Every structure is written in structure tokens, then in C-alpha cells.
Amino acid sequence: FDTEQLLSSMEKLRKGQAVDIPNYDFKSYKNNVFPPRRVNPSDVIILEGILIFHDPRVRDLMNMKIFVDADADVRLARRIKRDTVEKGRDIATVLDQYSKFVKPAFEDFILPTKKYADIIIPRGGDNHVAIDLIVQHIHTKLGQHDLCKIYPNLYVIQSTFQIRGMHTLIRDSKTTKHDFIFYSDRLIRLVVEHGLGHLPFTEKQVVTPTGSVYSGVDFCKRLCGVSVIRSGESMENALRACCKGIKIGKILIHREGDNGQQLIYEKLPSDISERHVLLLDPILGTGNSAVQAIRLLISKGVPESNIIFLNLISAPQGVNVVCKKFPRIKIVTSEIDNGLNDEFRVVPGMGEFGDRYFGTDDE
Ligand SMILES: Nc1nc2c(ncn2[C@@H]2O[C@H](COP(=O)(O)OP(=O)(O)OP(=O)(O)O)[C@@H](O)[C@H]2O)c(=O)[nH]1
Numbered sequence: 001f002d003t004e005q006l007l008s009s010m011e012k013l014r015k016g017q018a019v020d021i022p023n024y025d026f027k028s029y030k031n032n033v034f035p036p037r038r039v040n041p042s043d044v045i046i047l048e049g050i051l052i053f054h055d056p057r058v059r060d061l062m063n064m065k066i067f068v069d070a071d072a073d074v075r076l077a078r079r080i081k082r083d084t085v086e087k088g089r090d091i092a093t094v095l096d097q098y099s100k101f102v103k104p105a106f107e108d109f110i111l112p113t114k115k116y117a118d119i120i121i122p123r124g125g126d127n128h129v130a131i132d133l134i135v136q137h138i139h140t141k142l143g144q145h146d147l148c149k150i151y152p153n154l155y156v157i158q159s160t161f162q163i164r165g166m167h168t169l170i171r172d173s174k175t176t177k178h179d180f181i182f183y184s185d186r187l188i189r190l191v192v193e194h195g196l197g198h199l200p201f202t203e204k205q206v207v208t209p210t211g212s213v214y215s216g217v218d219f220c221k222r223l224c225g226v227s228v229i230r231s232g233e234s235m236e237n238a239l240r241a242c243c244k245g246i247k248i249g250k251i252l253i254h255r256e257g258d259n260g261q262q263l264i265y266e267k268l269p270s271d272i273s274e275r276h277v278l279l280l281d282p283i284l285g286t287g288n289s290a291v292q293a294i295r296l297l298i299s300k301g302v303p304e305s306n307i308i309f310l311n312l313i314s315a316p317q318g319v320n321v322v323c324k325k326f327p328r329i330k331i332v333t334s335e336i337d338n339g340l341n342d343e344f345r346v347v348p349g350m351g352e353f354g355d356r357y358f359g360t361d362d363e
């Protein structure tokens with residue numbers, strides 16, 4: 001087993017480079033009889049082999065570990081067929097080797113690695129349900145932003161052409177103030193609805209006018225909003241439209257000041273520590289404002305896991321800072337941008353959200 005070459009090949013594939021895999025010749029027991037097989041890099045790499053879970057360095061490379069659990073008779077039958085037809089061995093040799101080496105080695109070395117698997121699939125390729133589930137999982141992972149693969153509490157709302165269209169409008173520097181507000185509001189409403197979906201619920205049954213029972217859920221009662229002034233205030237209407245009479249606290253953070261951030265003003269519900277908090281700020285840039293705001297909420301006794309941060313556009317830098325410092329809060333956003341420029345503006349971004357929304361930009 002050339003594990004070192006396997007590891008270096010995997011590393012190259014992950015970096016997007018093609019690799020040449022040696023073709024082992026089972027008849028001569030040599031590696032250089034046939035030309036190597038060229039494998040090109042790809043989004044999904046399937047690494048397959050009977051002892052693939054043995055080396056921890058190899059296991060660590062895997063995002064999903066599958067053990068195909070074949071029946072012992074099937075394994076022996078396949079082996080007899082393969083070794084007589086493909087490897088040119090006679091049945092007596094195959095059976096002798098099986099009982100002396102293969103079966104004990106399977107029990108000693110392959111079976112124990114089953115514990116490392118995330119999924120154990122009985123009946124192999126015939127198990128269509130298991131295969132569908134695996135395909136679905138890989139599809140989901142491929143569709144996710146890379147940051148969502150790292151941070152399980154980061155949620156980017158499912159993109160549609162409607163959502164892309166609205167983003168195109170609010171990001172266009174030529175969009176009028178009127179349209180900017182209209183499409184921001186539509187996007188904000190989607191983010192708010194999505195964020196509310198992460199609140200806990202209780203089961204509830206109601207009787208419909210047909211006299212039948214509908215088994216549903218009851219909304220979480222103890223919640224409040226907290227907006228980061230000014231831009232966060234643009235999200236208050238959407239929250240009020242969804243949650244009638246919701247209490248909304250406010251935090252004002254000035255970008256310059258001690259450590260670059262200064263808390264200027266705060267007014268929060270007195271019983272905030274008993275509530276789930278929807279923190280409102282459309283832009284997450286460096287993450288400094290968000291960190292300040294979340295720290296304040298935690299200092300008021302709000303459990304980290306009770307905070308849902310609602311965001312329209314996020315920079316990866318801000319996501320990293322917030323998710324690393326507060327791994328239990330949830331972030332819901334509608335798009336993650338490429339990064340920040342020298343002035344710490346989100347790029348491509350949409351400029352100064354507050355100025356465009358409240359009409360205090362120069363035009
Ligand atoms: N659970 C499980 N066991 C397998 C699978 N494939 C092979 N095995 C077991 O592992 C044993 C050895 O597998 P082989 O692929 O023949 O091993 P090999 O190293 O190629 O054997 P040689 O012919 O000596 O080169 C089989 O007889 C099975 O018992 C699999 O997909 N799942």
C-alpha cells in the first residue's frame with residue numbers, strides 16, 4: 001500500500017491538479033506493467049478500496065465515509081468469479097487463499113474499520129434508497145456556500161432568479177432611491193421570514209371548520225428584535241409585519257472609538273435575557289459592529305444560542321469573525337459577497353446601505 005503516494009495524489013486533486021495513478025497488475029504483482037491512469041480534479045472525489053479507513057490521515061481527508069456491507073456469500077462468489085476470470089487463477093487456489101488469508105484478514109483489518117463509517121449500506125449497488133440519500137447529500141453540499149460547510153449555524157437563503165434579480169437591483173449604483181428601498185424591503189422580508197423559521201416551536205392541534213383536527217405548531221412567544229442603528233432600523237417594519245406587536249430594542253455603535261468601536265446608545269427590553277433575540281443589521285462587513293452588539297446582548301444575559309442575526313449581505317471576513325467568536329448564534333443572510341476593499345466596504349456590495357436606504361447619500 002503506497003499510502004504516501006495516495007496522500008500526495010489526494011492533496012494534488014484537492015488543489016485542482018491532475019494526477020497519474022499507477023495501474024497495479026494482479027498477474028505479475030507489479031506497478032509498472034501498464035501505463036498509469038490519469039485522474040482529473042473534480043468537485044467530488046470518490047476514494048474507494050477495502051482498507052481505505054485504515055490510515056487516520058486518509059480518513060481525515062474524507063467528508064463522507066461509506067461502508068458497503070456485502071453479504072459474506074456474495075463477497076466469496078464475486079471473488080471466485082473475479083479471480084478466475086480476471087486474474088487467471090484456479091478455483092482451488094482462490095478458495096485456499098480465501099480461507100487462509102482473505103477471510104481472517106477481512107475480520108481482523110476490514111471489519112473493524114466499519115466503526116469509522118458515517119453510513120453503512122447493506123446490499124451495495126442494489127440499495128437505491130441509500131444511493132438516493134447519498135446523492136441528495138452531495139447535491140446539498142455542492143449547492144452550499146463554502147462557509148456553510150464550515151459553520152453549521154450559517155444559513156444562506158436558497159437563491160432563486162427572483163432573489164438574484166432583487167440583488168441585481170439593489171447593488172446597481174444607478175438604481176433610484178425609491179427602487180432601492182422597494183427591493184431591499186422585499187429581500188429583508190424574505191430574510192426575516194427565514195430567520196423566524198429557526199425559532200423553536202411547540203406542537204399544537206386545532207379543529208378546522210370541517211370538524212377535523214389539524215396537527216400543526218404554535219409560534220415561539222418570547223421573542224424580541226434588536227436593531228443596530230441606523231441600517232438595522234430598515235428591517236424593523238418587516239419584523240413587525242411578521243410578528244404583531246413585537247418589542248424592538250436598539251443599539252448604536254460608532255465605528256471610530258475605543259478599539260475602533262464605541263457603544264453610544266442602547267435601549268433593550270428589560271426581560272431580554274428570557275427572550276429569543278432577532279438581531280437586525282443588513283450589512284455584515286468586518287464583523288466589528290456585530291461582535292459589539294452580540295457581546296452586549298450576552299452581557300445582558302441573553303444565551304448565545306437564543307440569538308438569530310438577520311443579515312442581507314455578508315462579507316466572508318465578518319462571517320468568520322462572528323461564527324468563530326459565537327459558534328452558537330445563528331446567522332441568516334441572503335448573499336455572501338467576495339470580500340472587503342481597503343476601506344472595509346463589502347465588495348461587490350451595494351455601497352453604504354444606510355445612506356442609500358435613508359436618502360442621505362449625495363445624489
Ligand atoms: N464489507 C466489504 N467487504 C469487502 C468489500 N470488498 C471486498 N471486501 C472484503 O475484503 C476481502 C478482500 O477483498 P479484495 O478486493 O479481494 O482484496 P485484494 O487485496 O484485492 O485481494 P488480492 O486478490 O489478494 O489482491 C473480500 O473477500 C471481502 O471479504 C466491500 O465492498 N465491502
Ligand SMILES: O=P(O)(O)OC[C@H]1O[C@H](OP(=O)(O)OP(=O)(O)O)[C@H](O)[C@@H]1O
Pocket residue numbers: 228229230231232255281282283284285286287288289290318344352353354355
Ligand atoms: O461589519 P462592520 O465592518 O462593522 O460593518 C457593518 C456596519 O456598517 C453599517 O453601518 P454604518 O456604520 O455604515 O452606519 P449606518 O447604518 O448609520 O449607515 C452596517 O449597518 C453595520 O452596522
Ligand SMILES: O=c1cc[nH]c(=O)[nH]1
Pocket residue numbers: 231283285344345346347349350351352353354
Ligand atoms: O459595505 C459596507 C460596509 C459597511 N456598511 C455598509 O453600509 N456598507
